[in-house]
Amino acid sequence: MRLVDLTVTLDPANREKLPPALSRAAGVVAPTIEYLHPAEAGGKNEFCLSLGCRHEDLPDGEGWGAERLSDMSTHCGTHVDAPLHSGSRIAGKAARTITDIGLEELYRPAMVLDVRAWAKGGEPITIEMLDRAIEAAGRPVQQGDAVLIRTGQERYTMDDREYFNQPGMSREGTLHLTRMGATVLGTDAIGWDLPFPVMTARFREGGDKRSLWDGHKAITEREAFIVQQLTNLGSLPLSGFHVGFFPIKLANCSAAPARVVAFVPE
Template identity: 30%
Template sequence: MRVIDLSVSISEKVKEPLPTEIAYETHEECADNMGKILFKDLEGDIFMNNMGLAGEVINLATHSGTHVDAPYHYSPTCNGKPSRTIDELPLEWFFSDGVVLDFTDKPEGYLIEPEDLIEKLSEINYTLKPYDIVLIRCDADKRIHEDNYVKIHVGASAKATHWLIDQGVKVVGTDGWGWDIPLHLQIEKFKQNPKQGIIWEAHYVGIDKEYCQIEKLANLEQLPPFGFKVSCFPTKIEKASAGWTRAVAIIE
């Protein structure tokens, strides 16, 4: 069995607008801080080698790093009912057969339509089934520390997202910054045609149909087109719109 890491590191080096701050506490600092707080009534050398236990304090958005968006992220309601938050979703969604669709042959910012998905599935001779986890590869993860990282991924249209959900898919993913096309391209389209439905068109599919999307995946080039499992259980954060995940692929 092989286990392939599909996650990026949570890091201050990632070039995206969401803030990430990590305060690292060394063993020496911990000995001083913890000694004053937890062990203030003790005397003498209480830590081995005068060193405490290292730790970190992180200021992090739930949409930073490799994460799963919950239906609540897209809208307060889905199909007329309250949208589910990340802690309310069935765990069965997040461990299932994976499918990789390779869009590295398309330019940055390419808008994926249903016919593109059908063509890619035909190329790998695969038919989607309910609960498959569909992963879009464009290798944007290889440039995650570049200044233009948020501008280089391909994105799905609303029609493509509807089509995947209609095949029974509940979880989709991308190794790009977001599931929609890059934001600067959405802005350009809105300026040409200022109306609702231009900005976040794929995200807003969640107003009508329940699904989750994984953003900022990695290492999809290491996977076969299919024949593997994806594990992407999200962190259980009460009433949250997303949760971080250590997504992995399991190949028997």
């Protein structure tokens, strides 16, 4: 069994790469981290405060290593969206939170839908594109599948404007996958939907409120879990593997950062 890590690193340095217009969303990229190193004052002070000693009393001259996290969204980095993120009611019932989801629902047979040949930045991923990628994967979407969309966004870094101009999923595309049985929907892009400026422009031009965040809002019709900011999808076969999407157990939250790992038979 080969393990493939599909999780981005939560690196505070990435916060500095965000364009000014997105600085308020820095907590979605990475937390602020205060590092307390065992050989430095921070780690030594923490040790001494907790154990009632002085720096000169430290057994090896060092304290302990610790970190303090702040300004971190529950949607930080690679994360699982619970249905609550899309709305308070899902298919007529109260929306589930992260702590309502069982682990068995988050370890699923998976397939990669590679739409790189057709998808364009800032434009919808169409049903036709999805169907062509399903055909290339060699099997249909089955009930309980995790479907991972490879958009090609891995070729950009956060200091490239195109990183934030991802191809996005629409209501129609999302429902196309969930109606076939997909229960986990993943993407290598920073968002499942079209970029916010694109959705805003469409709304202002047409006045149709259904165009706002329509990929996520499709979950209110058919429940599924959306996983964003995946990486390393190019290391996977198109089918024949499982993925574990295991979020931090944050009580009653709409999302949580996750360690996402693919289990690929040798």
